[in-house]
């Protein structure tokens with residue numbers, strides 16, 4: 001939550017414009033407000049601009065300069081106002097701070113600082129950081145003042161501090177992501193919460209570890225250990241991400257682009273991680289207990305994984321990571337905890353992973369973003385390779401994670417190669433099926449549902465987690481109450497909700513339980529429900545159907561993609577922003 005961006009030595013001399021463009025790429029991390037601070041050329045005072053609302057098509061008239069920082073905010077402490085937007089300044093306006101995280105002990109600092117005469121301009125926890133540094137700088141140099149301040153903060157935090165006199169940016173990380181990018185050719189340096197913000201300029205990066213800081217000047221970037229203050233060797237890695245990954249590529253929204261990219265991303269997943277999957281499957285074969293955790297979409301992926309494992313004859317457990325703590329003590333050295341996450345930065349997932357680690361459990365990360373905290377905590381990383389997912393709503397990362405779990409389940413029963421072939425075949429069918437004809441069909445369905453406030457969905461076995469994910473896409477993107485149920489739950493109370501014309505989605509596959517789910521559909525129909533089948537077949541129980549390819553136990557991929565597209569078109573039709581749904585942030589880095 002919150003996006004950090006900075007540039008040093010901007011080659012265009014227009015650092016504010018560069019920061020503005022970078023922040024637009026990071027807006028998915030928070031869109032309550034945004035702000036930029038720049039040191040204009042040949043001027044000693046800094047200039048700041050802050051606004052509430054989405055950065056969208058915003059422009060800035062800030063003067064030219066070669067060093068600037070900026071921030072997109074997802075509010076935690078202090079309301080959504082201009083004055084609470086970052087950057088925050090010290091009393092003299094010599095340094096500015098941007099921050100992602102929560103300073104849990106900020107109130108005690110604030111009281112002390114006020115007593116010492118510091119004047120506060122906001123209600124945020126962030127502002128204390130600027131004043132603390134200002135106070136310390138009276139007695140020590142800038143770098144140690146920043147490090148000492150950062151060491152005194154309680155909580156998960158990442159900060160960027162710009163000192164205008166020395167034209168230096170210092171960034172520190174503990175728990176919230178930070179990555180530095182080096183454009184060696186043009187001697188430009190970048191700082192971001194995530195790579196897409198500066199991918200246009202460089203893919204040579206260093207992901208900061210917890211406890212690391214970078215000091216960026218016109219000359220170079222230096223890496224430090226914050227606790228000891230000692231310099232470390234900075235080793236850059238080159239990512240295989242390209243500019244197109246962070247652009248809309250002709251699509252009106254990232255969400256639609258990412259949904260359509262699944263024609264390639266799912267099959268691509270089948271070609272990576274072979275060795276790592278083998279390592280995990282060996283542990284499972286040795287009798288390790290398997291626990292799958294995640295939040296939101298990732299938790300539905302975990303649940304689908306549980307069915308894949310069950311189909312392979314394996315028992316596993318799943319938990320929403322936020323509910324894991326009472327059960328953490330049942331993990332031990334013979335447990336593998338498979339943590340699923342797009343960002344690898346979700347606080348609830350990281351807390352659960354740390355709790356499991358304490359018990360000696362092995363951690364397997366099924367993660368999409370690169371250089372994340374989850375990756376660092378894990379013993380084995382299954383990096384799913386869907387590429388940057390910019391839309392807040394997860395789509396292609398989810399299906400790549402799901403494919404990875406499928407392959408793992410196959411590997412445990414020595415059928416990895418068959419699994420790989422099936423995933424590749426799935427990719428091929430998606431290429432044919434995911435076309436304009438399908439999209440038009442879904443657009444028409446969306447039009448007919450546009451004014452609905454309640455939608456119900458049922459699914460059974462593998463189609464149960466599919467139903468949960470389908471419903472979440474509609475809730476997140478279109479703000480419609482979409483309630484998913486296991487079909488078996490219907491008769492136990494839920495059926496009271498069904499009235500004449502209530503939209504009821506029935507997700508099904510061509511499998512041995514097809515008859516059971518169709519009986520449930522018939523029960524809904526008998527109560528007057530409008531039955532919309534999402535299945536590889538038509539049936540008289542359905543009033544209408546979106547037919548998906550018949551892919552055996554992989555049919556749920558296509559069934560879920562219908563939900564992604566439907567959510568998208570409903571969202572657009574209802575005037576929502578499909579890339580940035582209200583109140584949501586891409587990575588939820590607070591508890």
Ligand code: AGP
Nearest residue numbers: 296297298341342343346393394
């Ligand atoms: C997905 O569409 C959601 N926005 C959300 O549920 C998300 O999946 C969840 O917050 C977990 O995020 P992660 O995968 O980055 O851990």
